[in-house]
Amino acid sequence: MTDSQYFQDKVVVVTGASSGIGLACARHFGSLGAKVVMAARRQDKLHAEVASVSSDPSKVLCVKCDVTVEEDCKALIDAAVKAYGRIDVLVNNAGLSMRAMFKDLDLKVIRSLMDVNFWGTVYCTKYALPFLLESKGSVVGVISIAGYSALPARTGYSASKYAVRGFLDTIRIEHMKDGLHVLVFAPGYTSSNVRNAALTADGSPQGSTPLEEGKLMSAEECASHMAKAIRKRVSHMTLTGLGKATVLAHNLFPDLTDKLTYKYIAREAGSPFK
Numbered sequence: 001m002t003d004s005q006y007f008q009d010k011v012v013v014v015t016g017a018s019s020g021i022g023l024a025c026a027r028h029f030g031s032l033g034a035k036v037v038m039a040a041r042r043q044d045k046l047h048a049e050v051a052s053v054s055s056d057p058s059k060v061l062c063v064k065c066d067v068t069v070e071e072d073c074k075a076l077i078d079a080a081v082k083a084y085g086r087i088d089v090l091v092n093n094a095g096l097s098m099r100a101m102f103k104d105l106d107l108k109v110i111r112s113l114m115d116v117n118f119w120g121t122v123y124c125t126k127y128a129l130p131f132l133l134e135s136k137g138s139v140v141g142v143i144s145i146a147g148y149s150a151l152p153a154r155t156g157y158s159a160s161k162y163a164v165r166g167f168l169d170t171i172r173i174e175h176m177k178d179g180l181h182v183l184v185f186a187p188g189y190t191s192s193n194v195r196n197a198a199l200t201a202d203g204s205p206q207g208s209t210p211l212e213e214g215k216l217m218s219a220e221e222c223a224s225h226m227a228k229a230i231r232k233r234v235s236h237m238t239l240t241g242l243g244k245a246t247v248l249a250h251n252l253f254p255d256l257t258d259k260l261t262y263k264y265i266a267r268e269a270g271s272p273f274k
Contacts, residue, residue: 006231007032011084013076014038015067015124016094018045021142021190024219025091028227030054037080039065040094067094067120068112077127087131089230092121092164093142100201101272102155109199110156117160122167129171129180136179138230141168143186145243149250149257152265153272172235181233185226188243189216201272 012029016022017038030036030053038046038053038060046062053060061083065076080087096116098109121141132139146154147161165184172182197205217240229237238244249257266273 001231003227003231004032007034007227009033009035010088011035011037011080011086012089012091013080013087013124013128014091014093015065015076015120016040018042018049021187021219021222022091022093023049024223025093025226026053026060028220028223029089030060032227034089035059035061035084037061037063037076037083039063039067039076041066067124068115070119070123073120073123074127076124077131081131086135087128088135088137089140090124090128090132090138091140091142091226092124093140094120095142097154097157097198098200099153099198099272101153104201104272105155106202109201109203110159112199112203113156113160114163117157118163118167121164125168125171133175133178133180136181138181138183138233139168139171140183140185140226140230141165143184145186145188145238145246147184147186148238148247149261152262181230183226183229183234184236185229186236186238186243186247187217187222187225188238188240190219190222190239 007029012034014022014026014036017026018040026036026038036053036059040046041064043062043064050057050060050062061079063076063079065072067073077087094116096113098113100109125139128139141164143161143164144157146158147165150158168182168184199205222239225237225239238247246257265271
């Protein structure tokens with residue numbers, strides 16, 4: 001079965017769908033014939049992308065949703081079911097990053113990251129779960145290599161991504177005999193706006209990226225990998241050679257990986273430590 005055959009008329013909910021990986025996923029699922037529910041805080045940005053997701057506007061639903069608000073997450077799921085009668089895939093993609101040393105950090109930054117990255121995933125999964133169990137569908141959590149091997153100056157980011165991985169791995173075991181598919185998806189470094197929007201020590205966006213975005217995996221390639229992982233019902237997927245090597249090294253040689261990670265991140269432009 002091809003991806004197009006698998007996703008034809010399936011209902012896919014994507015959070016954080018106004019840019020980056022989320023938008024690329026919405027477009028890719030739409031190109032495969034899925035009915036796509038796009039969720040983000042800026043509904044105007046979602047509406048501006050409808051034509052890029054599907055040539056049939058009846059197959060795209062735009063929902064204003066702040067994933068840090070439980071009621072918004074419930075309303076998102078309710079809107080999807082009201083419009084299309086079911087949910088086959090939930091992609092928990094909405095995410096926020098940071099870059100600052102913990103000793104300098106205002107704790108509101110970690111709260112913000114946990115609210116978006118962890119609680120947003122919990123809220124949406126909670127309300128979508130009955131429908132996903134009914135359809136024997138898929139719940140996806142977009143984490144990061146930082147959810148396997150910690151990144152310095154990203155305490156809140158790593159903590160939230162570790163938490164999402166633990167949450168979804170547990171959900172998978174709980175529903176092992178119910179036909180539910182749970183995918184923990186770790187893209188590795190991917191070109192997106194996440195680093196520009198990353199919070200600094202005082203909670204303000206850093207406004208620039210320390211990486212050469214053009215040399216990173218594209219969001220479109222990332223979306224294609226995700227679709228294949230969902231179709232094949234893979235439980236974990238880690239992307240990029242560096243990402244796979246980091247996860248493997250962390251499992252086999254954790255102390256050495258800590259030292260190499262320190263040196264690697266210290267070389268970033270504007271690194272908060274040397």
